[in-house]
Amino acid sequence: MTLTGKLVTQTEIKSDGDLFHDMFRKPHRIYNICPDKVKAVDLHEGDWGTVGSVISWKYVHDGKEKTAKEIIEAVDDEKKSVTFKVIEGDLTELYKSFIFIVHVDAMGESNLVTWTLEYEKLNENVPDPTTIMDFLVIMTKDIETYHLQK
Incomplete structure (x- = not known):
């Protein structure tokens, strides 16, 4: 069993791709948009x-408050x-x-948000981060809904 992995998912959004990109370039507004997450x-x-x-x-994942510190690479x-x-x-603690990696492809009236997770598990008992990916897709949809309502 391999300890390294990569998950990729794409979500189509109707909101502006530049706005979405800027949201993750400067993510300090996300907690106002997704306060439950x-x-x-x-x-x-x-x-x-x-x-x-x-x-x-500080975020809520699988019903528990968690933390992450990240560097923009x-x-x-x-x-x-x-x-x-x-x-x-x-x-x-697991990886x-x-x-x-969050990437937005502009395709005219709709845009495609691609999330890529690259990871190395600490051991073979650690699950693939599929629930983290689910979290990101739901957050993407919440951000889209927020922008479409404006």
Whole structure:
């Protein structure tokens, strides 16, 4: 059994792709949009939306409050992509490494949000992070609903 893995999912959204990309480049507004899922997003180092910045999250996953501290590894405004590497928090109890990549493809009236999770489990008993991916898809839909209502 392999300890490294990659999960990819795509969700079509009708809201503006630039707005969605900006939401994850500067995620400090997400807790206002998804208060049942995200309790806080704080900047620890750097500036919002810049490589090397460190962000901490308090979120609810599987009914439990959890934390994650991430460093922004890459931002590509042209390709509408942001890469986060988890450096502390609950995910580090199960995974040796964990990377989130969110990418938006503009396709006219609709856009495609692609989430990619790249991870290495601490051992073979650790499950693949499918419930984390489910969480991200639901959060994506919540953000879309928020933008469509504006």
